[in-house]
Amino acid sequence: MTKELKELTSRETNYAQWYQDLVIKAGLAENSAVRGCMVIKPYGYAIWEKMQRKLDKMFKDTGHENAYFPLLIPKSFLSKEAQHVEGFAKECAVVTHYRLKNDPYGGGVVVDPEARLEEELIIRPTSETIIWNTYRDWIQSYRDLPVLVNQWANVMRWEMRTRLFLRTAEFLWQEGHTAHATCEEAQEEALKMQELYADFAQNFLCLPIIKGVKTESERFAGAVETYTIETMMQDGKALQAGTSHFLGQNFGKAFDVSFIDKNGNREYAWATSWGVSTRLIGALVMAHSDDNGLVLPPKLAPIQTVFIPIYKNNEELLAITQKLSPVFDRLRYLNISFKYDDSDNKKPGWKFSEYELKGIPLRVVVGPRDLENGTVEITRRDTLEKQVYPLAAVETRIRILFEEMQKNIYEKALARRNSRLTHVDSYEEFKKAIEEGFFVYAHWDGTRETEARIKAETKATIRCIPADSDRIPGKCVLTGDPSVCRVLFARSY
RNA sequence: CGGGGUGUAGCGCAGUUGGCAGCGCGCCACGUUCGGGACGUGGAGGCCGGAAGUUCGAAUCUUCUCACCCCGACCA
Numbered sequence: 024m025t026k027e028l029k030e031l032t033s034r035e036t037n038y039a040q041w042y043q044d045l046v047i048k049a050g051l052a053e054n055s056a057v058r059g060c061m062v063i064k065p066y067g068y069a070i071w072e073k074m075q076r077k078l079d080k081m082f083k084d085t086g087h088e089n090a091y092f093p094l095l096i097p098k099s100f101l102s103k104e105a106q107h108v109e110g111f112a113k114e115c116a117v118v119t120h121y122r123l124k125n126d127p128y129g130g131g132v133v134v135d136p137e138a139r140l141e142e143e144l145i146i147r148p149t150s151e152t153i154i155w156n157t158y159r160d161w162i163q164s165y166r167d168l169p170v171l172v173n174q175w176a177n178v179m180r181w182e183m184r185t186r187l188f189l190r191t192a193e194f195l196w197q198e199g200h201t202a203h204a205t206c207e208e209a210q211e212e213a214l215k216m217q218e219l220y221a222d223f224a225q226n227f228l229c230l231p232i233i234k235g236v237k238t239e240s241e242r243f244a245g246a247v248e249t250y251t252i253e254t255m256m257q258d259g260k261a262l263q264a265g266t267s268h269f270l271g272q273n274f275g276k277a278f279d280v281s282f283i284d285k286n287g288n289r290e291y292a293w294a295t296s297w298g299v300s301t302r303l304i305g306a307l308v309m310a311h312s313d314d315n316g317l318v319l320p321p322k323l324a325p326i327q328t329v330f331i332p333i334y335k336n337n338e339e340l341l342a343i344t345q346k347l348s349p350v351f352d353r354l355r356y357l358n359i360s361f362k363y364d365d366s367d368n369k370k371p372g373w374k375f376s377e378y379e380l381k382g383i384p385l386r387v388v389v390g391p392r393d394l395e396n397g398t399v400e401i402t403r404r405d406t407l408e409k410q411v412y413p414l415a416a417v418e419t420r421i422r423i424l425f426e427e428m429q430k431n432i433y434e435k436a437l438a439r440r441n442s443r444l445t446h447v448d449s450y451e452e453f454k455k456a457i458e459e460g461f462f463v464y465a466h467w468d469g470t471r472e473t474e475a476r477i478k479a480e481t482k483a484t485i486r487c488i489p490a491d492s493d494r495i496p497g498k499c500v501l502t503g504d505p506s507v508c509r510v511l512f513a514r515s516y
Numbered sequence: 517c518g519g520g521g522u523g524u525a526g527c528g529c530a531g532u533u534g535g536c537a538g539c540g541c542g543c544c545a546c547g548u549u550c551g552g553g554a555c556g557u558g559g560a561g562g563c564c565g566g567a568a569g570u571u572c573g574a575a576u577c578u579u580c581u582c583a584c585c586c587c588g589a590c591c592a
Contacts, residue, residue, distance in 0.1 A: 040586080054584080114591075149592095183517080183590050190591065243592090263592060302592060333551050372552040379552095390551055400551080516592095 038258040039186070042309055046187050049317050049380050051304065059185035059192035063301070066381060069325035070304055071195065075175065077227055077322075078197060078299070081219055087171040087199060092153050094176075095144040100152040104277040110244020111148045114180045116192075118144040146179045151245065151270070151296055154200045155278040162202055162292055165284045169212070170202040188305030189262070189516050196300035202292040204284060206271070209293035210248075213269040216297040217250035220265035228303065229320040229433035230254045230310055231440050232264060233462075233511060235487025240471050243296075247271035253486045253511065255440040256309040259460025261486050261513040264306050267297035310436050317382030318404055320432050321425035328354070328361040328421060329378045333371050333390030340365060343389050346414065353418045359425075379404060384428055385421060389414075405432050446509065453500050453512070457483045462513045464489075466506035468499035477501055483512045 047053050051067030063071065079089070095118060102108045122138035147153065154172070161170060179193045199216060203209040217234060224230040237249035246268035254264045275281065275291035284290050311318040321327055330347060334340040344365065354361050362383075364374055371388075378386055388400040399417055402409045405428050412420050446464045447453045456463045458481075467473060467485065477500075478484050492508045499506050 043585095056583090058584095110591095178592095180591070182592095184588085194592080196592085266592070298592080300592060331551095335550065370550055370552090370554060372550085372554075374553085375551095376553045388551065392551070 038256075042305075043187050045312055045316065046305075046308060049308075049382070051308070051317075052187055054187065057192075059182060061187055061191045061193075063195075066325065067304060070307070070319070070323065071301055073323050073325055074227075074299075074303060075197070078223060079173075079175075081223060082173050082197075082199065085171075085215065085219065087173045087201075089175065090172045091174055091176070092150050092157065094147055096147050096150075096153045098143045098145055100156055101145060103152065104245045104273055106273070107151065107245035107277075111180070114182060115148055116146040116179050116181050118146065147176070148178055148180045149296075149298075150174065150176070150178075150198055151200065151274055151294075152278070155274040155280055155294070158200075158202055158292065159278055159280045162280055162282050164282050165204045167282060168202060168204040168292065169208065171199075171212075172201065173197055173199040186305075186516070188308070189302055191301075194300050194302065196298050198296060198298040201295045202275070202280065203295070204282070204290070204293070206293050209271075209295050210269050213248065213250055213267045213295040213297065216267040216295070217252065217265075220267065220297070220299060221252050223299075224252055224254065224264055224303075225433065227320065227322050228307055229429065229436060230264060230306060231433065231437040233487065234490040235492075235511060236490070237266075237487055238471075238474060238485045238510070240474055241485060243268045245270060245273050246296075247273065251487050253513075254306055254310060255443065255462060255513075256306070256516065257312075257439065258309075259443050259462070259513070261462065261515040262302070262306050262309070263486070263515065264303060265297070265299040268295060270294035270296060311432055312382070315376075315407070316380030318432060319382035319384060321384040321428050324382065324384050325360065326362045326381075326383050327359055327425070328385040328387060329374075329383045330361060330363045330387045330389065331371055331374050331378075332363075332365050333388060335391075339391060339394075342394060346394060347389060350414070350417050354421075357418055357422070359418065359421060375402075379407075385424060387417065387421075403428055405435070447500065448497070450500050453477075454481055457481045457512065457514060460514070462486075462511060464509040465500040465512055466497040466508075467510045467512075468502050468504035468506055470502075470504075473499060473501050473504075477512070482514050484515055486511045486513050486515065 049066070050064050051070070052061045052063045055062050098117070101111065119140055120134045120138045121140060122135040123132040124135040126133045158170060161167060175197050177193055177195050182190055182192055185191050201209070201212050203212060221232050221234055224232045232252040232254050234250070234252055237251055242249045243266060248269040250267045251263055252265045254262050256262055272291040272293055274294045280292045281289050282292060307319070308317060332340055332343040334343060347363070351361070351363065375386065382404060384404050386402045388402070393399055393414070397414050398411045399414050400409055400411050401420065401424065403424055440462070443460060444462045444464070445456050447456055453463060453465055463483070474485055488508065488510045494508045496508065497506050498504065
């Protein structure tokens with residue numbers, strides 16, 4: 024192992040630093056010169072594109088359409104929904120001027136004080152307000168409903184402390200905003216999207232998740248109910264991977280979006296919103312990576328297989344390339360993405376390490392030895408197992424391995440998480456388990472005060488009230504007051 | 517906004533008591549190599565974050581300032 028890779032292995036000392044180094048070295052992203060923002064490199068963006076493509080299809084298959092709304096939101100829009108403004112006001116970037124001018128006292132430019140905006144604009148931290156302001160015009164009758172719209176966009180939240188991918192000031196996401204004629208339909212939609220995210224996280228990203236509903240204090244600003252999927256990182260900390268909100272009529276009322284129902288009565292529209300962000304890339308990295316670099320599930324990897332020829336001279340390379348060329352045709356036909364790295368300027372050993380660092384699921388090595396035997400050597404990224412297979416039906420083998428890996432990566436993460444799940448009934452046990460990085464199921468008396476006290480004393484928050492709870496009542500782990508069911512506590516990112 | 521830390525070559529860093537600006541990696545050229553981040557020889561690359569001060573002389577001392585990172589409060 025080289026010196027550079029050894030740097031990656033210092034995980035115990037500082038997991039956060041390990042994660043950041045890994046993200047940077049694997050070529051996913053880096054810190055920007057702009058405070059708290061990030062530069063997503065091409066490889067990182069390719070991962071995001073794969074997520075986008077899959078999610079977009081899932082949204083469309085469930086009847087949603089894409090649209091786009093403005094980046095800038097008049098300040099007054101934000102204050103129309105009381106909870107919403109309270110939640111977002113303190114992290115908004117504000118546009119106050121529309122022009123610069125040459126600095127009369129030196130080089131450079133200054134903000135032209137003459138160009139102050141009459142009403143400031145905020146850069147969207149989320150788009151409920153500007154979208155519902157538009158929905159007012161779109162929705163007149165129950166026949167106009169439901170409106171099922173998604174937007175792919177960037178948003179900005181001026182966080183006090185940022186962390187590459189997990190919490191950047193600017194991030195990319197999708198936000199769905201739907202309007203419905205009935206409360207039931209909207210609630211159903213919010214749950215449906217939570218289910219969709221769960222499906223995506225588990226089957227595509229190999230992230231085991233826990234579904235549930237947020238407590239009042241963790242709820243989205245302006246929501247009646249927030250549904251979440253929670254994942255566990257390798258250090259035991261929780262990461263909220265996606266949320267879906269039932270917004271009731273809060274935004275319908277705030278933006279006067281009403282319609283005439285079947286019975287001729289005027290009613291406010293019911294709303295949902297839901298989103299996942301580039302944070303998912305962070306979740307993926309933190310959940311699966313090892314000391315050799317990223318481990319990407321085959322379904323997600325932008326490059327699923329890399330072929331590396333071992334050769335001494337041009338004749339050998341030519342022979343290998345000819346041998347592989349029909350395989351490449353078949354892979355193209357099967358829609359398996361691959362890269363043939365026959366570059367002359369890197370040594371094979373270098374290539375091995377590089378593609379491991381990037382998490383390419385399979386590496387196929389072909390050298391003189393294989394030419395003689397009609398074989399290839401395949402190494403899978405998740406286990407680093409090497410095996411020699413006949414060249415004849417490589418693509419079949421690749422597909423089998425992909426399936427195994429997709430399953431194995433999920434199950435490895437699941438096993439790791441399950442080994443860190445625990446139920447506790449005393450506050451002493453609770454504090455110990457949290458300190459050791461566990462997800463803790465414990466009883467809670469349902470009050471905001473208890474939740475806040477536990478957070479202050481242990482840094483653990485209620486991640487969710489799990490959807491699959493057994494609903495067995497008990498006594499609050501802190502106060503001993505009655506509790507209707509166990510909730511999930513953990514420290515989180 | 518509080519606490520801590522770091523700014524010196526593209527990256528990672530050393531620089532003693534103030535006295536010629538250094539090391540490793542990477543980069544370029546040539547040769548030997550090529551099945552786990554190759555090796556040899558030669559070479560290029562610097563306003564030492566910025567400003568002011570002390571001094572014959574500052575990367576080093578003083579003051580101010582800026583940026584970034586880590587730990588908190590805030591949050592997806």
